[in-house]
Amino acid sequence: MHALAAVLVARSASVIRIDAAWLATDPLDMRAGMDTALARVIAVFGSAQPHHAYVFANRRATRMKVLVHDGIGVWLAARRLHRGKFVWAAPSTTHWPLQTEQLQALVLGLPWQRVGAAGAITIV
Template sequence: MRAGFDTALARVVKMFGPAHPHHAYLFTNRRASRMKVLIHDGIGIWLAARRLKQGQFAWPHLGSEPKQRALTHEQLAGLMLGLP
């Protein structure tokens, strides 16, 4: 995942339009071992990253749904903490 702040923000704008305040946009690499989170806190935009030494981030099952999905606070916390 080489995407920096500008690239991640450009992907958000291309897919969703301008970043919305109090929203987070998550990206992972293909192996789901790295995650970047673009967060609009209402004042500015932050980019955070997390890398797993082993294992993968377990996304909620999407099935045949599009790759865009709204997560609940509990789902986001579980994803970031690595809960099953």
């Protein structure tokens, strides 16, 4: 599954189109399969939109699952860090929109909040 997660994110343009990505702040049990993950997407986001990726982590933020609706079916990928933790959003809201660059940083375990427009310097 590690290779599939890398393909989903790093090469999404050539394999699976992802127009928007969303981060869920509440943890997901990593034993969850496709149907359980899809049910969580519907509960948190209202629906699974075509070409949207929905990202979940376990309670310790050492594993993540990405569910993508490609317009025809659903893809589910898993990723595990051997060291460290994924940088996750505080549960002040149920979900966050992610830019492409933020999603790429997130799956690598980097501080995604500092990437893209969210990391723009606006004052000296």
